[in-house]
Amino acid sequence: MVSLTRSGDRTLEEKEALLGYALIAPSLLLIAAVILYPVLYNIYLSFTAVPLSPAESPEWIGLQHYQDLLGSGQFWSALWTTVVFTFFSTTLATLGGLGAALLFNRKFRGRRFARGLVLLPYVAPLISIAFVWRFMLDPLYGIVPYVGSDVLGLYGGDIDLLSNDRTALWSVIFVDAWRYFPFAFLMLIARVQAIPSDMYEAAKIDGASRFAQFKDITLAELKYILATVFLLRWIWNFNKFADIWLLTRQVETLPVYAYTVAFANYQHGQAAAISMVLFLALIGFVLVYVAWILDW
Amino acid sequence: MSTKSTYRHTVDSFKNALGLGNQTIETSLYERLIFYIALGLSLFVTLFPFYYMTVASLSPESSLYSLPPTLIPDELTLTHYRTVFGPETFPFLTYFKNSFIVATVTAGASVLVATFGAYSFARLDYKGRGIFSRGVLMVYMFSGILLVVPMFQVIVWLGFVDSLWSLFITYLVQTLPVSLYMLGNYFRSIPEEIEEAAIMDGYSRLEVIFKITLPLSAPAIVAVFFFTFMIAWNEYLFASIFLESQGVYTLPIGIEALASGFHQVWGEIMAASLLTSIPLIVMFMYLEKYMVEGLTFGAVEG
């Protein structure tokens, strides 16, 4: 019964599909050219020695870079630093966000405005954040060393918190957590406010303590969103480069390592291999996390 | 994608919950005291660096480099701002202009390209749509550091080194996923019947997009513009390797150069940092209610 009197015009569905392809084409082409192609090219580069002169083409050397990495102490140390940085900055940011979300769950005068203010660290430009913290942590005139060392006597003397081997990583972790806790806050407050208040009332009637209410209602309700926030922050922190680089050159995570190898030592092939390992490590972590923790 | 629906849910319940919760929890004075102390501390930790940045940018050298650090300045001065805007020490205005050009052009182009793409994802039906739209979200997981080496090669090959074009292209594509995601969600929230009504009224799809969908999407378009602007305004990694001469430096590179080129210029750096922050903070304060979705998508992560 299909009509045979097609007028040559396309049907609505055909026209819509054609328009659909036409409208998405620029996005897809751009993404293919500026993201997918470089990612694939990066894989290729990681198996080559890239000459300094762009006129010469890369020379295939197989797994050489990867073998070098596995045998390099600097690489393993960078990987370890990455994991420590990521774990603690992610945990701190998530907990900070949770705390802020619970605080803001309560109504108070000016809550809306205060919420906007809490988001500022996340919204302000990275360069400003990095430098104000560098100033505040400055060993000579910074306010943090002054309060921490001179007033409170928490640590002795003239340690430069951002340059000292033992403190640089922790300083960076703290600043990173400070900058990114608003993300966790934003993700969590929605869920916190969505917990029906009659759950708490029922618990109160049953005589549950504040802590029991928190553990059995709040945390139970927030379990999945907390796990999601942690995962997202983990992914982003694992890849963080500029936040660390602008604060100090003393903390060498894998992204920083790859950057210096590529643009200080000009070993692009080696750097490509580092970023590949970084990527694979991240994928591995995400898969394990998703399978075991999130239980998807 | 279940993370996607988590986002959606989060955003929705966020919007619903705001200002509407009428839970009246009776609390003791003691509890209220604890609450306000905690709130005050949180706000202090959050905002102190911004306060300090402002104070330092307005303080004379003498109080900047003395102990104990000045919290409430005795006298305010605009010296640092004069230096920043003056041509002698460093060309802040050039950096500002470069950043502004790159960010505006990127944001404009990203909105344009993404509007069409997002409409395609949201409303039109064709083979491969699901794969494309999921693929775009997956692309978001590729970090800058994974792309920086091959992109450098590509930019060299294109001859865009030391030109703002290199940043424009890179930022445009890096912001596409978030733009597509935010606009797509917004388009889906417009009732399809309104567009069908316009089609019945004699308009073609493209006309419907321009005459109905886009006018109705103004808030989302403004929010997407702001986000892409912000990403381009903030970006350091690619700018640091693509740009070589001062004339094309963007703000992050310029301020970094200032900091590493001179010693004890904290006043100027704080002034420049504050000036760099102001456009974003002002835009954010105006657009906050449209921003939540983009922020929860991690739009500002590098």
Next chain:
Amino acid sequence: MAGNTTSDVATDALSSDANAEIRLEGVTKRFGELVAVDELELTIRDGEFLVLLGPSGCGKSTTLRMIAGLETPSGGRISIGGEDVTETLPQRRELSMVFQSYALYPHKSVRGNLAFPLAKMDVENVDERIHRTAELLEIDDLLDQKPGQLSGGQRQRVALGRTIVREPRAFLMDEPLSNLDAKLRVQTRSELRRLQQQLGTTTVYVTHDQEEAMSLADRIAVMNNGELQQVGTPKEVYEQPANEFVAGFLGEPPMNFFAPECVVADEPALANAATLGIRPEDVRVAGSAGEPRSGGPAVEERRADGGDPRTIELEGEAVVVEPLGNAYEIEFDCGGDSVTARFRQRPEGIDPGTTATLRFPAAALHRFDEHGEVIDR
């Protein structure tokens, strides 16, 4: 030109003159595995008000959307005024549509909403047309407001206005009254009917509300599971349902169905029926004051036509007695089948638990075969 009976200048000018008979031939729509509309054969006459009636998911909205052009049929042919439009784009069909949500353009004023379809047409007297339409619908004082400022009823009028103003070949309406409250719905319903009669424009109207269908339609097309069940005037589909579905879907409370074995007297004439049906208003209680002298007018007609003059009797035990204000509904249990009867006055001596003899004229009885199709008398 059918239906254009009024001499009202305004409506005369707004009515269309082209023949707008809509013909669907073997129209089928599949969404993947799902057959939403199956081999639909239906002709909507020029100037007619046709209601597509059926439960949700029956394919009525899909049918309307195929006429509109918003969906392309998987098979079959649609023509309007003799012109094949099966694959014509919706914007070229010169039809206009009222949506359930009204789908007004929120960023345009009422005037802008009305002007929007006209901007696409080659007409000169845009302002005049807008004003004429606005006056007709009594929304002329709302022209500068935005849809967000209007009440539900006003929005509904603007939506109607937007369809009328462009003088389309036909109006398509997808449950346009379902978002109004009950009182306003009844009022708007009669206005809509009057308007359509004035304009004489072919109208296809989708609803799941049988009362709405009955009061609006020239003819009703009842659909179920993507298939057309029956087309006819409201009277025809109510009094002579073509099958069990139509019989059961129309009427409130719905028709009673029961097995022929329930009938007390041995009636050989009923033996070939698989199911029997009787409308609640045709059931009486033997020997009760509530018993009318005859059945409804339709039954009278059928008797006069030489229909079955006999009376059928059932034994039933009253289960529920429900006073409705202007009537009583009593549910009886007749050998496992439930039979509801509707009385104007409460029959004496009937309480839950009482057994009674139910009685009705054989002419009022509907007989269905094992496929649910009606058996002709």
